[in-house]
Amino acid sequence: MADLSVCVNGLNLPNPFLIASGPPSTNANVIAKAFDEGWGAVVTKTCCLRAERIINVAPRYARLRAEGTDEIYGWENIELISDRAFSTWLSEFRWLKERYPDQVVIASIMEECNRDAWIEIVQRVQETGVDALELNLSCPHGLPERKMGSAMGQDPEITRQVCEWVMSVAKVPVWAKLTPNITRIEDPGRAALQAGCSGLSAINTLLCIMGVNLETLRPEPTVEGYSTPGGYSCKAVRPIALRMVAELSRLRRDEFPDRTISGLGGIESGEDAAQFILLGADTIQVCTGVMKHGYALVRRMREALTAFMERHGFETVEQFRGHSLRYLTTHADLVRRQAEARQAGRDGAVLRDTDWRADEVVAQSERLARSVG
Numbered sequence: 001m002a003d004l005s006v007c008v009n010g011l012n013l014p015n016p017f018l019i020a021s022g023p024p025s026t027n028a029n030v031i032a033k034a035f036d037e038g039w040g041a042v043v044t045k046t047c048c049l050r051a052e053r054i055i056n057v058a059p060r061y062a063r064l065r066a067e068g069t070d071e072i073y074g075w076e077n078i079e080l081i082s083d084r085a086f087s088t089w090l091s092e093f094r095w096l097k098e099r100y101p102d103q104v105v106i107a108s109i110m111e112e113c114n115r116d117a118w119i120e121i122v123q124r125v126q127e128t129g130v131d132a133l134e135l136n137l138s139c140p141h142g143l144p145e146r147k148m149g150s151a152m153g154q155d156p157e158i159t160r161q162v163c164e165w166v167m168s169v170a171k172v173p174v175w176a177k178l179t180p181n182i183t184r185i186e187d188p189g190r191a192a193l194q195a196g197c198s199g200l201s202a203i204n205t206l207l208c209i210m211g212v213n214l215e216t217l218r219p220e221p222t223v224e225g226y227s228t229p230g231g232y233s234c235k236a237v238r239p240i241a242l243r244m245v246a247e248l249s250r251l252r253r254d255e256f257p258d259r260t261i262s263g264l265g266g267i268e269s270g271e272d273a274a275q276f277i278l279l280g281a282d283t284i285q286v287c288t289g290v291m292k293h294g295y296a297l298v299r300r301m302r303e304a305l306t307a308f309m310e311r312h313g314f315e316t317v318e319q320f321r322g323h324s325l326r327y328l329t330t331h332a333d334l335v336r337r338q339a340e341a342r343q344a345g346r347d348g349a350v351l352r353d354t355d356w357r358a359d360e361v362v363a364q365s366e367r368l369a370r371s372v373g
């Protein structure tokens, strides 16, 4: 039987499936439910010292559905971090660690670019007994207006500064959660790891506009007739998340082999999770998938990951973590490999396959053009 347990930064998890920071980890009750259902750990909804300044609006979600079906592919939110009092969070962290001493609670925290505020939040949160911290340097909407969230994570020097403040007092492992709204995610990733963070989480949401309502002519989600760009998540972002996790995994492999990567973005199945692990993730996190399918999703994910491992003869997650990174190369290298294969007469199948696909694409376009015409 495949063993799903993993050890990350000294924390022992029964499986690599984590609830990500967001609505599924918004208070102690739902976090307890996640543990009861068998999630490997929970990253709590982001809290801050002065929650009275966090004011949410409604509606704050908009969904993109596959044409002709109800299936949700893309999800926009303009939800801020938690608006629950910091003192409430502190007592709930304590309660969770008393009730679930063996389960891993990772507290997500955010503050402005202020040394004293970061030091205070780290000290007060870690005193409650939480197992680790995740720094939200990546929320792309609302908070950047106040120089918080992705406004910090998009600047590698600010990322380094904040992580240094945090690491000067942290006694538990710290993950920096990175924004995908940046050209080179390795730059803030390297800054966070150079500052001493134990790991990286990627990705937070992509800044987006879900659409414009063609009756009202207003962008969605619409609040009192107006909108603002929000964070995009769900299946549609998975390819981008995979690419970014692969880039961070390479950085870790080449420069920081003792650190860890938590991959997220559009993960909804054990097969999705396997792909992130194959590209180097130690753990994976799920947010929108839990909002769509409920906490019991983890049972299906565990079964599917176990089946994948047994099919390939992997006994532990460690045995295949990062396996597929070796097959990622440059385009120039692909050209060289194909030229060599052609020279060696090994290319027949590849060429026929490519030709067939090209024909098929042309035929499909012609069919489409005929049906439209």
Ligand SMILES: Cc1cc2nc3c(=O)[nH]c(=O)nc-3n(C[C@H](O)[C@H](O)[C@H](O)COP(=O)(O)O)c2cc1C
Pocket: 020, 021, 022, 023, 045, 046, 075, 077, 079, 080, 081, 082, 108, 136, 139, 177, 203, 204, 205, 232, 233, 234, 235, 237, 264, 265, 266, 267, 285, 286, 287, 288, 289
């Ligand atoms: C409604 C909603 C609220 C979120 N709130 C937070 C948050 O408070 N802190 C945080 O770090 N990420 C937050 N996220 C981002 C998720 O943790 C995650 O990074 C992102 O949604 C991609 O993963 P997914 O496709 O599994 O949702 C939120 C996402 C959603 C959809």
